[in-house]
Amino acid sequence: MSALTDDTLPMTPRAMRDEMIVFAAMAVLLAIVPFTGIYPFFVMQALCFALLACAFNLLIGYGGLLSFGHAMFLGTAGYVSAHALKVWAFPPELGILIGTAAAALLGLVTGYISIKRQGIYFSMITLALSQLLYFIYLQAPFTHGEDGIQGIPQGHLFGIFDLSKPIVLYYVVLVGFLAGFLLIYRTINSPFGEVLKSIRENEPRAISLGYKTDHYKLMAFILSGTLAGFAGSLKVFVAQNASLTDVHWSMSGEIVLMTLVGGLGTIFGPVVGAFVIIAMQQYLAGFGQWVTVIQGVIFVACVLLFRRGLVGELAHYLRRSL
Amino acid sequence: MQALYAQLLVGLINGSFYALLSLGLAVIFGMLNIINFAHGALYMMGAFVAYFLLNLAGLNYWWALIVAPVVVGIFGMILERTMLQWLTGLDHLYGLLLTFGIALIVQGVFQNYFGSSGLPYAIPDQLKGGVNLGFMFLPIYRGWVVVFSLVVCLATWYLIEKTQLGAYLRAATENPTLVRAFGINVPRMITLTYGLGVGLAALAGVLSAPINQVRPLMGADLIIVVFAVVVIGGMGSIMGSIITGFALGVIEGLTKYFYPEASNTVVFVLMVLVLLVKPTGLTGRAA
Numbered sequence: 043m044s045a046l047t048d049d050t051l052p053m054t055p056r057a058m059r060d061e062m063i064v065f066a067a068m069a070v071l072l073a074i075v076p077f078t079g080i081y082p083f084f085v086m087q088a089l090c091f092a093l094l095a096c097a098f099n100l101l102i103g104y105g106g107l108l109s110f111g112h113a114m115f116l117g118t119a120g121y122v123s124a125h126a127l128k129v130w131a132f133p134p135e136l137g138i139l140i141g142t143a144a145a146a147l148l149g150l151v152t153g154y155i156s157i158k159r160q161g162i163y164f165s166m167i168t169l170a171l172s173q174l175l176y177f178i179y180l181q182a183p184f185t186h187g188e189d190g191i192q193g194i195p196q197g198h199l200f201g202i203f204d205l206s207k208p209i210v211l212y213y214v215v216l217v218g219f220l221a222g223f224l225l226i227y228r229t230i231n232s233p234f235g236e237v238l239k240s241i242r243e244n245e246p247r248a249i250s251l252g253y254k255t256d257h258y259k260l261m262a263f264i265l266s267g268t269l270a271g272f273a274g275s276l277k278v279f280v281a282q283n284a285s286l287t288d289v290h291w292s293m294s295g296e297i298v299l300m301t302l303v304g305g306l307g308t309i310f311g312p313v314v315g316a317f318v319i320i321a322m323q324q325y326l327a328g329f330g331q332w333v334t335v336i337q338g339v340i341f342v343a344c345v346l347l348f349r350r351g352l353v354g355e356l357a358h359y360l361r362r363s364l
Numbered sequence: 365m366q367a368l369y370a371q372l373l374v375g376l377i378n379g380s381f382y383a384l385l386s387l388g389l390a391v392i393f394g395m396l397n398i399i400n401f402a403h404g405a406l407y408m409m410g411a412f413v414a415y416f417l418l419n420l421a422g423l424n425y426w427w428a429l430i431v432a433p434v435v436v437g438i439f440g441m442i443l444e445r446t447m448l449q450w451l452t453g454l455d456h457l458y459g460l461l462l463t464f465g466i467a468l469i470v471q472g473v474f475q476n477y478f479g480s481s482g483l484p485y486a487i488p489d490q491l492k493g494g495v496n497l498g499f500m501f502l503p504i505y506r507g508w509v510v511v512f513s514l515v516v517c518l519a520t521w522y523l524i525e526k527t528q529l530g531a532y533l534r535a536a537t538e539n540p541t542l543v544r545a546f547g548i549n550v551p552r553m554i555t556l557t558y559g560l561g562v563g564l565a566a567l568a569g570v571l572s573a574p575i576n577q578v579r580p581l582m583g584a585d586l587i588i589v590v591f592a593v594v595v596i597g598g599m600g601s602i603m604g605s606i607i608t609g610f611a612l613g614v615i616e617g618l619t620k621y622f623y624p625e626a627s628n629t630v631v632f633v634l635m636v637l638v639l640l641v642k643p644t645g646l647t648g649r650a651a
Contacts, residue, residue: 108457155636158643159595162399162456166591167639173588174632181625291588295464302461334472341465345458346450 057363061227061309064364068310072216082212083280088320089219090277095300095312096226097269103307104230105262106242107157108165111172112270112297114152117179117289119145119271124191124284125184134199138275145271146264148175153263157256160245169291176289190285194278205279218276222269227309229265238262292334299337302344305351310364314353368621369500375617376610377506377575380513381407383609384568385590387520388561390599394537395557398448398459403590404583405470406562409436410569411578412474415485425488425574432570433563440562444555467584474580482577509571516567517606520560524602533557592635598645608646 075085094116101107123141126132132140156167179185186192196205205211229235240248241255248255278284287293296319304315319337326333348355357364385403392400413435414428423431443466451458487505494503524530536543536550544550569583576582597608612631620627638646 102457106455108460110460155639158639159645162393162460163595165457165460166399166595167635169588170592170595170632170635173585173592174629174636177629177632291584295468298461298464331472331475334468334475338465338468338470338472341461341468342447345462345465346447349454349458 086215086280088317090273092313092316093219093222093273095316097266098297099301099312101266105238109168110165111168113293114172114175115145115267115270116274119274120284123275123278124194134197141275142272146268149264149267153260157259192283194282305354308353311351311353371617371621375614376510379610379613381568382593383606386593386605386609388564390605392561393599401463402466404587405467407565407569408583410566411573414570415578428570433566436566437559437563441555441559444558482579485573487574521602592631596638
C-alpha cells in the first residue's frame with residue numbers, strides 16, 4: 043500500500059517553529075478581516091468549512107481513512123443545535139454543546155460500524171451510513187423535511203456576547219475555528235497521532251507492534267466527527283438554518299474536495315482548500331450546474347496532476363512541513 | 365395479496381439493477397482495483413443514449429439494447445485509457461476520488477441540458493400490455509426486465525468463470541505480472557474489462573428507461589445503494605454479487621409492502637446488521 047504523502051518530514055523543532063509562524067500569520071490575517079471590508083459572512087462560512095475539512099483531514103491525512111460521509115456530522119450537529127436553540131430555547135453555548143455531543147455520539151456509533159472494514163470498503167460504508175441518516179432526516183418530523191429548520195435565534199453567548207451582531211459572531215466563529223484547529227494540530231503531533239500515522243503507513247505492522255489499531259481508529263473517528271459536528275453547530279449561527287443539503291452526499295464530496303485541493307495530510311491545506319472552494323461557489327453561483335462540472339474537473343485534475351494539493355506542492359517545493 | 369406480489373415484482377426489478385451494477389463494480393474492482401464511483405453516471409448515460417437513439421436517430425428500444433452498452437462501453441474505455449490507467453500503483457482511494465469527479469462532470473453536464481426532471485421513454489410495442497397470472501397481473505415489460513437481467517448476469521458469470529477469456533481475466537486479477545509474462549496483453553484486457561463493466565451499467569440504464577424515466581440524477585442515489593449491496597455481498601465472487609443484488613431487491617420490495625417508511629433505508633440497515641454480525645460480508649472473504 044502506497045502512502046498518501048510521499049514526503050513525510052520528521053517533526054523537528056524547525057518544522058514546529060515554521061508551523062507556529064504560519065499559524066500566527068493565519069490568525070492575524072483572519073483577525074483583521076472585519077476591518078478590510080471583506081464580506082464577513084463569506085469568511086465565517088469558509089471558517090466553518092475549514093474546520094470541517096481539518097477534522098476530515100485528521101482521518102484521511104493521518105489515519106489513512108477516507109470518510110465519504112462526513113456531511114452526516116455537519117448535518118446532525120446542525121439539526122440538533124438548531125432544534126435546541128429554536129424549540130427548546132437553549133442559550134447558544136448549550137446549543138453548541140448539545141449539537142457537538144450529538145455528533146460525538148454519532149461518531150461513536152458510525153465509527154464502530156465502519157472501522158470493521160478497511161480501505162475502500164470503509165469509504166463505501168461511511169457513504170451508505172450518511173445516506174441512511176439523510177433518509178431518516180428526510181422523514182423525521184423535527185427536521186421539517188425539505189424546508190429545514192429556519193429562522194434560528196442567535197441569542198447571547200454566555201449571556202454577554204450578542205451573536206446577532208456580525209462582528210461579534212465573526213470573532214466567536216474565529217475563536218471556535220482556531221481552538222478546533224489547535225486541538226487537531228496537538229493531536230497530530232501527540233503520541234496518539236504518531237500511532238495513527240503508523241496505521242496509515244502499515245496497519246499490519248502497527249498491529250504486530252502491539253497497538254490495538256481498532257481503538258485508535260475509533261478514537262480518531264470520534265474526534266474527527268465531534269470536531270466536524272462543532273463546525274456544524276457554529277455554522278447554524280452563521281447560516282441561521284439547518285437543512286437537508288448539509289447531510290447530502292454531495293456535501294460529503296465537497297468536504298473531500300476541499301481537503302484534496304488544499305492537500306491531504308497537510309496541516310494548513312484543508313483551510314486553504316475550504317476558502318478556495320467556498321470562494322469558487324460564491325463567484326460561480328450564477329452558472330448553475332456548471333459549478334458541479336467544475337468541481338468534477340478539479341477532482342480529476344487534483345488526482346491526476348497534483349495529488350499533493352496546493353499547500354502540499356508548496357511544502358514540497360520549500361521542503362518544509364506545512 | 366395483489367399489492368404484495370406487485371411490490372415483490374418491483375423488488376425483483378430493482379434487484380436486477382442492483383445485480384447488474386454490483387456485478388460490473390465487482391468485475392472492475394477485480395481487474396483495476398478501483399471502485400467505480402462513475403458507475404451510476406454511466407448507468408444514466410445508457411438510458412440517455414437510448415433516449416437519443418429513439419428521438420434523434422429513430423432507432424428503437426431493441427437497437428438501444430445493443431448500441432447503448434457499446435457506446436457507453438467505448439466511452440468508458442476512453443476514460444480508462446486517458447485517466448484511470450495512470451492510477452496503477454497508487455492508493456485505492458485515488459480511484460474513488462477520480463471516478464467521483466468523473467461522475468460529477470457527467471451528471472453536471474446532463475443536468476445543464478436536461479434539468480432534473482424525467483424524460484419519458486415509451487415501452488416498446490412488443491412488450492406492451494400484460495398477462496393475468498391468476499394471482500396477479502404481470503406487465504410484460506417488467507417480467508422481461510427481470511428475465512433478461514438474469515440471463516445477462518448468468519452469461520457474465522459464465523464468461524468469467526467458465527471460458528478461456530475468463531480464465532485469463534481471473535489469472536490477471538491474481539497476478540498481472542505473471543500473466544503478462546505469458547504474452548497476454550494485460551493492459552488491453554484491463555481496458556476491455558472496464559468497458560464490459562461499464563457496458564453492463566449502461567444496459568441496466570436502458571432497461572430502466574421505460575420504468576423509471578430518463579433523468580440526469582437517476583444513477584446518483586442508486587450507486588450509493590449499490591455500494592451498500594457490495595459491502596453486504598463482498599466483491600470477491602461474481603455469483604455472490606448476483607444473488608445479493610436480487611435478494612436485496614426482493615427484501616426492499618417486501619419492506620415497501622409491510623413497512624413503507626423504511627423502504628429506502630432497509631438496504632443500509634441490513635448493511636449495518638451484516639457488518640455487526642459478520643464483518644467480512646456474506647461471501648466471507650476479508651477485504
